[in-house]
Amino acid sequence: MSMSIRAEKISFFYDTAAALQDINLEISQGTLTVLCGVTGSGKSTLLRVLAGLAAPAAGRVVYAAGPGDEPNVSIVFQQPETQLFAGNVHKEIEYGLEQHGVPKAQRAERIRSALSKVGLPYESFAGRSPFLLSGGEKRRLCIAAAIATQPGLLILDEPTAGLDPQAAQALLTLVQELRAGGITLIIGTHDLDSFLPLADQAVVMSQGSVHYDGPAAPLAADHLLLRSAGLEPPAYSRIGHRLRRQGLLAEQPDSLDALLAGLSLQLPPAPAEAGRPQTPEEAQLEAPPANDNPEAPVREHSQTAPRRRFWQGLDPRVKWLGMVLGSLVVLGMNSLTPLLLTAALVAGLIGTAGISWSRTARFFRPFLLMFLFLWLLSALDWASPDITLGFLGFSSAGILRGGLNVLRFLLLIALGFLFTETTTGAPLREALEWAIAPLKKLGIRTRGWSLAVSVTLQFVPWILGKLSQLQLALKSRGRLQRGPARWSPRQISLLIVPLLILVIGMGDELATAVESRGYDPQKARTPSYQLNWQPKDTLALASVMLMAALLWWVSRIS
Numbered sequence: 084m085s086m087s088i089r090a091e092k093i094s095f096f097y098d099t100a101a102a103l104q105d106i107n108l109e110i111s112q113g114t115l116t117v118l119c120g121v122t123g124s125g126k127s128t129l130l131r132v133l134a135g136l137a138a139p140a141a142g143r144v145v146y147a148a149g150p151g152d153e154p155n156v157s158i159v160f161q162q163p164e165t166q167l168f169a170g171n172v173h174k175e176i177e178y179g180l181e182q183h184g185v186p187k188a189q190r191a192e193r194i195r196s197a198l199s200k201v202g203l204p205y206e207s208f209a210g211r212s213p214f215l216l217s218g219g220e221k222r223r224l225c226i227a228a229a230i231a232t233q234p235g236l237l238i239l240d241e242p243t244a245g246l247d248p249q250a251a252q253a254l255l256t257l258v259q260e261l262r263a264g265g266i267t268l269i270i271g272t273h274d275l276d277s278f279l280p281l282a283d284q285a286v287v288m289s290q291g292s293v294h295y296d297g298p299a300a301p302l303a304a305d306h307l308l309l310r311s312a313g314l315e316p317p318a319y320s321r322i323g324h325r326l327r328r329q330g331l332l333a334e335q336p337d338s339l340d341a342l343l344a345g346l347s348l349q350l351p352p353a354p355a356e357a358g359r360p361q362t363p364e365e366a367q368l369e370a371p372p373a374n375d376n377p378e379a380p381v382r383e384h385s386q387t388a389p390r391r392r393f394w395q396g397l398d399p400r401v402k403w404l405g406m407v408l409g410s411l412v413v414l415g416m417n418s419l420t421p422l423l424l425t426a427a428l429v430a431g432l433i434g435t436a437g438i439s440w441s442r443t444a445r446f447f448r449p450f451l452l453m454f455l456f457l458w459l460l461s462a463l464d465w466a467s468p469d470i471t472l473g474f475l476g477f478s479s480a481g482i483l484r485g486g487l488n489v490l491r492f493l494l495l496i497a498l499g500f501l502f503t504e505t506t507t508g509a510p511l512r513e514a515l516e517w518a519i520a521p522l523k524k525l526g527i528r529t530r531g532w533s534l535a536v537s538v539t540l541q542f543v544p545w546i547l548g549k550l551s552q553l554q555l556a557l558k559s560r561g562r563l564q565r566g567p568a569r570w571s572p573r574q575i576s577l578l579i580v581p582l583l584i585l586v587i588g589m590g591d592e593l594a595t596a597v598e599s600r601g602y603d604p605q606k607a608r609t610p611s612y613q614l615n616w617q618p619k620d621t622l623a624l625a626s627v628m629l630m631a632a633l634l635w636w637v638s639r640i641s
């Protein structure tokens with residue numbers, strides 16, 4: 084089932100500024116259309132209007148499906164990471180199917196087939212958290228979620244942006260397969276080199292209007308037209324143009340392959356080279372990319388040190404229990420020896436978890452200053468001081484009591500630090516669900532809680548990531564500084580506004596993504612991560628309990 088689409092005199096405004104003006108388009112069924120234009124020319128806005136996600140201020144969009152078919156449009160936005168919201172890959176895709184009324188019995192097969200089309204094997208990916216996939220895998224998952232509903236029209240906004248060459252090549256192959264399967268495709272892109280050779284139709288946008296609408300091949304060769312819209316012609320076309328002027332090529336190529344084929348016809352082999360067998364290195368250089376096959380998973384390099392892997396591999400419930408048990412024991416300690424012993428133990432654990440000392444120091448620095456101040460405050464004694472510093476007086480008992488409290492709090496924070504540094508978002512969330520599950524028996528609804536925690540947890544690493552990106556951006560515009568990045572009050576004040584805008588923007592994108600998949604806020608969703616208790620977890624928990632008991636005993640006898 085395929086669809087055609089027609090835009091009639093479309094205009095769209097953001098507040099009062101026109102983003103689209105008088106757009107007329109006709110896209111035939113089963114074709115691939117490339118929508119290009121410089122940044123800000125209106126591509127994303129037009130794609131959203133064509134997908135029915137934004138209503139035009141004037142004009143209309145007309146969809147036509149085959150006889151007996153409902154028009155069904157799917158869109159995959161830029162930045163796929165902002166579109167994911169479910170607890171695992173299976174549920175991420177199932178969500179759209181549910182909204183489209185696909186019966187439960189048919190969903191698993193549809194999900195399996197969509198994942199296989201984008202080269203993510205169901206067995207390896209279905210249970211994984213979408214947030215823990217690589218960028219290329221997230222992109223494929225979004226496309227799988229979009230095609231699972233069997234749309235007649237699929238709209239992709241910047242599908243190759245940010246992908247490595249192999250992942251981009253796999254995506255191009257997937258696009259060709261989708262088109263061969265009869266889907267109508269509209270692709271908004273800056274990547275003319277990749278998409279123009281595949282396209283039937285091309286639309287060039289300029290300042291919210293259509294600058295060119297016609298067949299793709301002549302557009303690639305029309306450098307004047309492309310440049311007048313601010314676009315650089317594809318490299319194969321520019322090279323072909325130059326070679327033709329020098330008489331080295333007979334025809335203007337319409338793809339890189341056509342250029343290479345034309346060259347090999349035109350150029351005789353160099354005399355010294357003629358007849359020489361190809362070396363293995365040359366053969367390798369000329370071979371097509373190893374990952375041409377979209378079924379092949381994207382190769383990934385893991386830089387994780389073995390020690391860190393051990394900690395991250397532990398069942399998160401062991402870490403939750405360890406943190407709770409450790410915190411209870413620490414709270415019960417009121418003498419120095421067990422607290423110092425625990426501090427040494429926690430320091431050792433931080434070391435074995437592969438967390439660098441500079442990272443630890445950066446984390447604790449703000450707490451140390453605050454606690455030092457609190458310590459001094461709790462030791463102040465004006466009436467009968469044991470120690471005097473100028474006009475300030477401190478009592479020895481106050482110093483000891485304050486010191487113990489400070490140490491206790493620092494240890495509690497250190498346990499939390501150890502836990503969150505070795506546990507990523509989804510397992511952490513799942514362990515929390517497990518911990519609060521008994522509340523369900525008391526009739527308390529825990530799904531809302533876990534969803535709130537899940538959303539918060541998704542935002543926290545994202546906000547921290549954005550913060551360090553913003554800090555780097557600020558730093559790159561200042562003078563060269565050595566040493567670790569520090570926060571200055573001025574930097575913080577400069578970051579607040581962009582950070583707020585980013586957070587609001589992300590909320591907006593997420594809301595639109597959810598809406599585009601037919602989100603119903605009344606429906607409860609529970610995120611999931613496959614908890615997997617292994618013998619090593621039992622061993623780790625036994626060690627934690629033994630250490631906690633030992634420390635408790637030391638605190639009783641000292």
Ligand SMILES: Nc1ncnc2c1ncn2[C@@H]1O[C@H](COP(=O)(O)OP(=O)(O)OP(=O)(O)O)[C@@H](O)[C@H]1O
Pocket residue numbers: 097098102120121122123124125126127128129
């Ligand atoms: N939410 C918004 N509020 C106000 N103006 C907006 C908003 N989104 C886009 N615009 C403006 O509308 C115009 C078209 O933006 P659009 O995102 O459609 O461009 P684009 O061609 O997709 O750009 P890019 O290639 O950078 O993604 C731009 O001038 C942009 O500044």
